[in-house]
Amino acid sequence: DGGITQSPKYLFRKEGQNVTLSCEQNLNHDAMYWYRQDPGQGLRLIYYSQIVNDFQKGDIAEGYSVSREKKESFPLTVTSAQKNPTAFYLCASSLTGLNTEAFFGQGTRLTVV
Amino acid sequence: DAKTTQPPSMDCAEGRAANLPCNHSTISGNEYVYWYRQIHSQGPQYIIHGLKNNETNEMASLIITEDRKSSTLILPHATLRDTAVYYCIVRVARLSTGNQFYFGTGTSLTVIP
Numbered sequence: 001d002g003g004i005t006q007s008p009k010y011l012f013r014k015e016g017q018n019v020t021l022s023c024e025q026n027l028n029h030d031a032m033y034w035y036r037q038d039p040g041q042g043l044r045l046i047y048y049s050q051i052v053n054d055f056q057k058g059d060i061a062e063g064y065s066v067s068r069e070k071k072e073s074f075p076l077t078v079t080s081a082q083k084n085p086t087a088f089y090l091c092a093s094s095l096t097g098l099n100t101e102a103f104f105g106q107g108t109r110l111t112v113v
Numbered sequence: 114d115a116k117t118t119q120p121p122s123m124d125c126a127e128g129r130a131a132n133l134p135c136n137h138s139t140i141s142g143n144e145y146v147y148w149y150r151q152i153h154s155q156g157p158q159y160i161i162h163g164l165k166n167n168e169t170n171e172m173a174s175l176i177i178t179e180d181r182k183s184s185t186l187i188l189p190h191a192t193l194r195d196t197a198v199y200y201c202i203v204r205v206a207r208l209s210t211g212n213q214f215y216f217g218t219g220t221s222l223t224v225i226p
Contacts, residue, residue: 043216090156098145098206104156
């Protein structure tokens with residue numbers, strides 16, 4: 001089945017540690033996105049990538065880093081510089097035209113203690 | 114940027130039509146309006162999108178005003194499973210950085226038995 005997979009679903013880390021969230025898609029989509037969602041809030045864009053080996057900062061990129069070495073994969077690293085890392089993280093992918101929908105993974109809930 | 118404004122919450126009786134409004138007064142001519150919904154702690158699910166004309170699919174109908182400054186998502190016969198947060202999104206096109214989806218805080222729809 002085609003789709004977008006995030007792993008793990010739940011992740012716990014100690015404060016000060018970097019952590020990498022996985023996002024893989026087999027939809028042959030060029031564009032991929034990372035969003036953050038806090039309780040009762042909408043989605044805020046962290047990073048996005050329109051093509052392999054290229055990515056752009058979204059509205060809240062500080063404290064995060066990404067890579068796009070393969071079309072299928074867009075991992076997100078939450079660094080120790082991120083002041084409030086506990087959140088629900090969502091990955092999405094889409095074709096690059098304006099008339100195409102984005103498909104979302106089921107999210108990773110990160111808790112930093 | 115073309116951002117959206119939605120009421121924070123709405124109720125709808127089961128079996129009745131749910132009409133969810135959205136304002137996007139700064140939308141540009143080539144930017145599409147998308148609707149997604151999110152059930153608690155899951156990834157957003159695509160519902161429908163459109164540019165100028167009204168659209169209908171098996172899930173919902175989308176009515177876009179002639180001036181494109183607002184739209185309405187219609188769920189024709191709401192069921193309890195339609196209880197979710199509904200996001201109206203404008204996909205922003207930029208020559209320099211490609212296309213992005215901008216999410217607001219959405220409308221929390223509660224379908225009442």
